[in-house]
Amino acid sequence: MFDTSKYTGKVLPGDLICPVFDLDTEDTKVLYEFLSGHGSILDTYTAPNGQSYNVLVASLKGFIEFKELLAPEEDMEDGFEQDPENKNEKTHNASKKNSDRIVKKYTVNVVGHDPSLQSCVSTEQVNNDFSNNLPKENDIVLCKITKITQQRANAEILAVENRPCVADSGLGTNGSVLSSVTGGSGAVTFSISQVSSDVGETFKAVIRSQDVRATDRDSVVMTDCFCPGDIVRCKVLSLGDGTNYYLTTAQNDLGVVFAKSLGGAGELLYAVDWKTMVAPTSGVEETRKVAKPF
Template sequence: LSPSMCDRLCSTDDCMPGTGVYLRHGYIYSSLAGYVLRKNEGEELPVISVVRETEAQLLPDVGAIVTCKVTSINPRFAKVHILYVGSTPLKDRFRGTIRKEDVRATEKDRVETYKSFRPGDIVLAKVISLGDVQSNYLLTTAENELGVVVAHSEAGAQMVPISWFEMQCPRTHAKEFRKVARVQPEYLQA
């Protein structure tokens, strides 16, 4: 992703034209001011496009804090859809995985995925490894500020955190295990 305006981007021997570009004398040129996107579509030549700054897709990057929704769990990991990078909503859907060993910083061998997350939970996590087309982003919740921020009980009520590993339904007072994020009130944040 790099800025461009009416630049010669590449030869038609090296790339295929996408959106926001035009062909002239065997070369691909940018037809608007924006960012160059280069996508490899399988075995073919990469497709080169130019998008305006407002259309440039923000991507989850290593170290970024993301907000995601748990879609499924099994004993080894939780699958999630990444919804936000920081406070910016994503246009495209990105998948992530929180492995059992990346849930907590301590007692990693005693973590049970179903006692940390449930499908539908909203989780704050940090990106630890980038995915590719076939795989997911690897995420961690192994910091106090990371983990479940919104969960609903079986009765459908939004649950309230009562410790770093439990949430309670305000209607039924039933308790459920979660890896709870320690969310600081805004007036305490620097």
């Protein structure tokens, strides 16, 4: 059994994790081969004596995790009887293989939580996973509209779908509390990170007018599609210009999922069709680019 105690622990980007090959201290016939996984890369280390070694180096902050790769089973012809001579030859080759050194392969990953702790996901673990859960291209995200102009809508990314919250904790509480938001396009519930007014930065994003819908892009009126405070389900189009992510809602399942009425004293709006939302009590109708219920 592979003893990971000499390699486990917390690492920072650039820290050495382990060599690519290592012998078992108890059985020298067993050779361990380590392959780079999530958060680790293959690099060359030069020892003080001038000799170079292939090693794995951490590329993320976190804890080291080893996963054994199981060897594929021997080829078998189901439903057919094997030739006795061929079978004997395979048995001879297998015994010869067993007499040689045994190679066991492990994938080395860097994760945000200590693998030795078998506890449930906690808020601390979510915050430690922050660096591994940045929004990427084609990710589905929830964002909050902050500003509207004729050409674009400025937003703040609150969460990436099916991942821990992404709001930077900073010096405040952003990302440390999860809340449930329901409404918008119907009976849809999302868990998003709390956006508080204290110190703490979020990811800035932009929805350009040509990325609001797939048809009639030139006739889009931004004020008819979004309003400040709306929660919008978007797809990350690109990493943008270094300041803002570029988002798009040019799909049926993308658009406003949560909104409050501007003319109805902040009453919650519900979707009627793909471009209309209504406040049930006051009956006020407002236009939005609504996400299709799923």
